[in-house]
Amino acid sequence: METRLIKVNPRQPRRDKIHAAAEIIERGGVVAFPTETVYGLGANALNPGAVEKIFEAKGRPADNPLIVHIARKKGVYELAEEVSDKAEELMDRYWPGPLTLILRKSEIVPEITTGGLDTVAIRMPDHCVALSLISEAKVPIAAPSANISGTPSPTTAKHVMKDLNGRIDAILDGGPTRIGVESTVIDLTSDPPTILRPGGVTLEELQSVRGDIELRPTCAKIRKGVKMKARSPGMKYRHYAPEAELILVEGDFNVVAREIQEIADASKKDGKRVGIIATEESAVRYKAEILKVIGSRNDLATVARNLFETLRMLDERGVDVIIAEGFGSKGLGLCVMDRLRKAADRVVQI
Ligand code: TXA
Ligand code: MG
16 A cells, blocks of 8 residues: 655645545545644544554554544534533543543444443544544544554654555644643543543643542553553553663662663673663763753653654664653653653663
């Protein structure tokens, strides 16, 4: 299959281009498109044959459910069995935006879309290209991140091409995504509501709206030795991982830099090519062949935006080992650390 690359203006996409992509969705094909978080791989959420193609293209396990994307709020009432006041409050506040709600599914949602669950994940993305595509296709669009399962999520059309060229019908290229990490997934079928995956909307923000919201413990902690039943099926698989071995070093900032340099030196001695992910504050402390500054420790939005791009870029540079600094868990730090810990082969805590 040849993958068509369709370049679009992210703020004012041309109608004919959106139309071409929407037609593919209507015909039961798969199209990658930008959202404000990461690129999604979309198909008609209500067409089991089309959704099946998403799983095939990504190599995604069948029990890992997809997020259904809508352009208008009325879509929720069609896809969900019941919409509580809590759900209304969160939708009004955060949609369009990086918040995914888990609700009881209605009968129209096929089992394949929800990985066999009786709940459905729904979100309204905050991106003109995504919203135009959904409106033009006139169906809800199921879309996981547009990468091969297990690799870092795609934040540019180039990342999608690298993973999925020849496996999908088309890519709408609307440039790099603004947030760079996925949406926050919140389960509203549990009491209290539980965050299953931290993301673009922070825990603190959500708790300021609703004090009863809890964080699923495994989101914040290292899962070393702790076995819990995976409530969000996606959580049991290795995720976001670069090809290189990833070592994450967490702890007091001053000690961390020294430890990272030691690991880097030892790896180099072993004949390995090393890449260090540093911050603006720490960059001067390192001596390494490949040093990538991901942002400032005081600006986690930039760190989040650069995270997946940085992992992919270091793979492209052909490093064997990537060593990264940890961050605190305040604000977007929680989400950045969730991704880094899941991607890491080894977490060093000092
Ligand atoms: O920002 C995002 O959320 C991006 C863009 C494309 O919208 N999408 C995305 O999809 O990250 P994906 O498939 O890579 O991650 C969806 C997560 C998975 O961890 C999945 O297990 C969980 O949401 N999920 C989906 N439906 C669920 C359900 N019914 N119950 C529990 N977890 C669910
Ligand atoms: Mg994903």
